[in-house]
Amino acid sequence: MSNETNAQWSAxxxxxxxxxxxxxxxxxxxxxxxxxxxxxxxxxxxxEEMKELGLFGATISQEYGGLGLxxxxxxxxxxxxxxxxxxxxxxxxxxxxxxxAIERAGTEEQKRHYLPLMATGELRGGIGLTEPNAxxxxxxxxxxxxxxxxxxxxxxxxxxxxxxxxxxxxLLLVKTDPDSQPRxxxxxxxIAEKGDGFIVANKMxxxxxxxxxxxxxxxxxxxxxxxxxxxxxxxxxxxxxxGGLELGRINVAARGAGxxxxxxxxxxxxxxxxxxxxxxxxxxxxxxxKLGEMASKVEASKLLIESAAKAxxxxxxxxxxxxxxxxxxxxxxxxxxxxxxxxxxxxxxxxEYEIERFHRDAMLMCIGEGTNEMQKIIIxxxxxxxxxx
Ligand SMILES: Cc1cc2nc3c(=O)[nH]c(=O)nc-3n(C[C@H](O)[C@H](O)[C@H](O)COP(=O)(O)OP(=O)(O)OC[C@H]3O[C@@H](n4cnc5c(N)ncnc54)[C@H](O)[C@@H]3O)c2cc1C
Numbered sequence: 001m002s003n004e005t006n007a008q009w010s011a012x013x014x015x016x017x018x019x020x021x022x023x024x025x026x027x028x029x030x031x032x033x034x035x036x037x038x039x040x041x042x043x044x045x046x047x048e049e050m051k052e053l054g055l056f057g058a059t060i061s062q063e064y065g066g067l068g069l070x071x072x073x074x075x076x077x078x079x080x081x082x083x084x085x086x087x088x089x090x091x092x093x094x095x096x097x098x099x100x101a102i103e104r105a106g107t108e109e110q111k112r113h114y115l116p117l118m119a120t121g122e123l124r125g126g127i128g129l130t131e132p133n134a135x136x137x138x139x140x141x142x143x144x145x146x147x148x149x150x151x152x153x154x155x156x157x158x159x160x161x162x163x164x165x166x167x168x169x170x171l172l173l174v175k176t177d178p179d180s181q182p183r184x185x186x187x188x189x190x191i192a193e194k195g196d197g198f199i200v201a202n203k204m205x206x207x208x209x210x211x212x213x214x215x216x217x218x219x220x221x222x223x224x225x226x227x228x229x230x231x232x233x234x235x236x237x238x239x240x241x242x243g244g245l246e247l248g249r250i251n252v253a254a255r256g257a258g259x260x261x262x263x264x265x266x267x268x269x270x271x272x273x274x275x276x277x278x279x280x281x282x283x284x285x286x287x288x289x290k291l292g293e294m295a296s297k298v299e300a301s302k303l304l305i306e307s308a309a310k311a312x313x314x315x316x317x318x319x320x321x322x323x324x325x326x327x328x329x330x331x332x333x334x335x336x337x338x339x340x341x342x343x344x345x346x347x348x349x350x351x352e353y354e355i356e357r358f359h360r361d362a363m364l365m366c367i368g369e370g371t372n373e374m375q376k377i378i379i380x381x382x383x384x385x386x387x388x389x
Contacts, residue, residue, distance in 0.1 A: 017077075034357065037210045037357050038351055044166075051120060054067050056096075066119040074309075075305050078093065082259055097244055102114050104244070124169075128173060129158075140183075142175070143156025144156055154192070155222070163213060169192055173189055173238075174190060187241075199218040256365040259333035263340035264298055267291060301329035326369065330362075338362075340355045
């Protein structure tokens, strides 16, 4: 995604798009959320509708057949869907992180071939970074690609890879020079389409973010053409991964804010329905204190996201701002989901009520796309660097 070329959306276009998304959520997402989450059932029908809505091309430039949405509008879409059911946003979010890496760092041939197919959803992707021994410390990965003629041969294992069962390909982070020091200089990324040696070993059983396929992958002498090395030059993989973090963090922040808003919405309603001691619980101060705190944090999250997204759309550096939005909005998601559980009392533990899904989904946002512990460290380092004495 080239952030500066995509900002051509009028306020009317934006509203029309958001109204369409709202209509789709009401008609297609809300009615199936509880059933599909509890059954851990993949929402194939939503995927087809996402294709029609253009969501698989949301942030891909119009030049390559996408909608070319600025991050600020894209974030609003993600917040809206996540306020009802966060999990389906992963189907196009991870896909778009891959597309944005190709658009930013791919060769001309890679862009012309993959982006139009990704924009329609004909080819669907994800991101393959994490390994059993390496999540935060990505430079510790052990998957290796060795050049043999016009191919690379890849061996190794990945874990927690979303979209890898029902998708067609992933952007795979590997070592092309495992002995390199510093370690990051030996890392590369490949556009890895499914084929011989690309083994989906196991669909993981998850407490939250259910219905979406997150799997363990094994690569056994998996051959990938050299033309699928992202950008065509070895040793750029770590830099290419870092290059997507700003947009990735804005995306995850939006998911967290959506969860927070959804939990608040459910809580405001339930607090007026449930009566104790002769009055709706909304009239008890203890509940009012919770709702007041939740609502303020939801609004603050949205403002942080908007400010990071606007900076991103203008092409300004926004790593610290995106980190703040990610940290605050996802902690707010976890906070509001937990406060919602308290407001629902014992019924929060019934799967008849939606609040328990928000609670199960919320913590993941604090962990994915750089844990919140790491966000705070990054924010502090940036703060010192930008204010060096
Ligand atoms: C449902 C789900 C879906 C996922 N989807 C994907 C996907 O599609 N693609 C993908 O590549 N990955 C995916 N992941 C993996 C996710 O990105 C990692 O779990 C995450 O990066 C954390 O890595 P880890 O689990 O190895 O934790 P670790 O790195 O082991 O961290 C454990 C704890 O130690 C802390 N910590 C680690 N290092 C430091 C440090 N230097 N300073 C301070 N604290 C530190 C962390 O903050 C954390 O609290 C997914 C994970 C889940 C649960």
